[in-house]
Amino acid sequence: MSKLVENIGEAIRKTGLKDGMTISFHHHMRNGDHVLNMVLEEVAKQGIKDITVNASSIFDVHEPIIDHIKNGVVTGIECNYMGSKVGHAICEGIMEKPVIFRTHGGRPSDMEKGTSHIDVAFIAAPTSDDMGNCTGKIGKSACGSIGYAFADAMNADKVVIVTDNLVPYPLTGASIPEVYADYVVAVDEIGDPKGIVSGTTKITRDPVGLRMAEYAARVIDASGLLKEGVSLQTGAGGATLAAAKFIKEIMLERGIVGSFGMGGITAYMVDMLEAGCFRSLIDVQCFDLDAVRSLRDDPRHMEVSATQYAGVSGKSAAVDSLDVVLLGATQVDVNFNVNVHTDSNGYIMGGSGGHSDTAAGSKLCIIIAPLTRARLPLVVDRALTISTPGKDVDVVVTQRGIAVNTRYGKNKELKEKLIAAHLPVCEIEDLKKKAEELSGVPASLPLSDRVVAKVLYRDGTEIDTIKAVK
């Protein structure tokens, strides 16, 4: 018995993929991913139409999907993040059905709750055996964690493992076990290693970024959370990485050992683990080669499913135990709602990812963003797109001031602590005013009434829509 099939075309035929079905992909191959494009090309070749693509993220490398949309092969997209190339086309109205945006926690939970059905999942696996035991930890296309793919494997009707490193049965240390795999396809290359891991994430040297990072670190310190057992998630942005560096220095100086660092894991989090700042790392996605190596070799560095990371369908998720998260924003409004979906021209260029999941779960959610970008203000009356609701945001840190969210009856004590720590605390309206002084009040955008995307909160409810750009 073997589940090996000749090629992706044969796998598609064997799954019984038909017009109108939903296929899924995970994004650990990031901007180096070949699998989504290979599969869609074959779907198109077989004359299958009206396919919904549920991918944890759509990157610029997936630009060919635009033609598949125009040709009627793809008629729906569901994702947690969409890069600007496909995002731009979507906002110009190329697809009739709105894109469904979920969060990294909401996506697997909607599958588990049955509100999101996957007919066929295609799982890019850097190493697999012929029965479908597979992992991202080893192989020429090693990407580390494949945590976003667990739910697809566990919930799709049919599961196809696509690998470029087929090993003899049984693969030990598999992340996804054979019980979920229907077919295994060996291909030459599931991705371009250069795109899979960026390897270039760097701490910012920009003085604005460094000032924000320092403020953020001081906010965490003043909050009282920076103590034994503290847990922290940072993104891969230059300013949040710089904040992590400041936090590391404080932790080492005071001998504080945290419980876990979490997130998409970067070399900086690995460095903090190895320096003794944390007892463990919780990893749903590796951002660079150091993270891949650490996940493979260090038993303190654990791979988790997206459900365990951030879902709402399990009995708990790691975000529920998270103390502090540092997040970015393209816009924040006066009610602390955050936009990470659209740019200032209204075009899609991102998505929640784990933004609203970690904001909701953490004790302290800090947004770090410069007061203006491309001569447009960060703070506005109403965020163009609400990605993360204001109720889950605690502090907004800019280079010109720090606003504490005391709406919703919380954070009064925190605000006093930050003032006592001589941090430049101000009101969110002050930040708006300062930003507008620098960049002027932006003209309202020429958006049509046509909805091109719906934004679902982690619990599956719709929290906003995105309109086509005129």
Added chain:
Amino acid sequence: MSKLVENIGEAIRKTGLKDGMTISFHHHMRNGDHVLNMVLEEVAKQGIKDITVNASSIFDVHEPIIDHIKNGVVTGIECNYMGSKVGHAICEGIMEKPVIFRTHGGRPSDMEKGTSHIDVAFIAAPTSDDMGNCTGKIGKSACGSIGYAFADAMNADKVVIVTDNLVPYPLTGASIPEVYADYVVAVDEIGDPKGIVSGTTKITRDPVGLRMAEYAARVIDASGLLKEGVSLQTGAGGATLAAAKFIKEIMLERGIVGSFGMGGITAYMVDMLEAGCFRSLIDVQCFDLDAVRSLRDDPRHMEVSATQYAGVSGKSAAVDSLDVVLLGATQVDVNFNVNVHTDSNGYIMGGSGGHSDTAAGSKLCIIIAPLTRARLPLVVDRALTISTPGKDVDVVVTQRGIAVNTRYGKNKELKEKLIAAHLPVCEIEDLKKKAEELSGVPASLPLSDRVVAKVLYRDGTEIDTIKAVK
């Protein structure tokens, strides 16, 4: 947020356990298990009645369940194996509802298919954090694999983790993740280490056992399966272990590297891994301390769920890739049906465990058993209980002859190969005759018509019943 509750009593109250519900347990604590007894004592104390206990196995240490049955606390038992103490009581008719016997693969699969519902699972966990990430690999009560508990965790409405080694969050390397855990209880002792791992499994020195072992090894060799990539499961019995020793010698001599050894894992399988006879071990349960150590320290030694080991609800299971399994029997009948449930007096003293799962999945299923036991013949006209159907059995090895199952149109070539290898091949009827010459024809047993247990095959269908002893 923490899932810690004060004690088992509080956990039971919080789960909402009520009369008529089903609670589940796994058996990796084996004859040292404290958890099943502790829980039932508390259930009784709280006045809850009419409980069905679904335990992967019932051992002699669980004798107190007899009083709970008599008192109406427990009115149903479902298990894959039952030791003779409770088995004896069941066969005397103390419980109105028949015991439901499943296989190690059928039990999790029935849960996954929804044909077996668990209201509350109690999981004995040698180490856990306060959110329920847990493992059997470390802790004072370390038992190694907790593979039988995965399905309980994943499918029960409520899950209570019972541990005697609570560690700070997050436990890395957990076997069962927090997403499945509702409550965590810390107790003094989840088991008696002396009973958890026997540590005493020994290769037989009995000349009868050694002869059978040698025959079995020669059968495997003659079958042609003993080549590069071969996979093997043996039990923990003295004769099968001796057979493993003979096989090891052949493999080392010829430089054969097998793919995996599987099963309940013993020191002998670990020894074969470390000697290079296998590339890996697939472990659903550890039988001794060497197996526990190896599972903890050797990445080639992998823990699997019962579904991945032997289930029918997944897309495949490891048994589907198994070449050879060596199994025992209390009786074999002329149609090659095997009894491992009842002794020759009709009393329950065992169960399928993985017997029929591995028999069905393997390419070559060898039954090793002495021709007579306690002056009763091994081979009979009709097995008192059919545990494993004859269609899945290939060869019966006794010290006085080897019968090849050529019924069902298979194994004709195998029979010729064994004859060519000068093995003492005979018909199953010849074995019956020889056995009866030694021990006489047994008188028929005084069994009543009352069904005290039903035996379900791995697919959930009933293949036999067990009657009360008069």
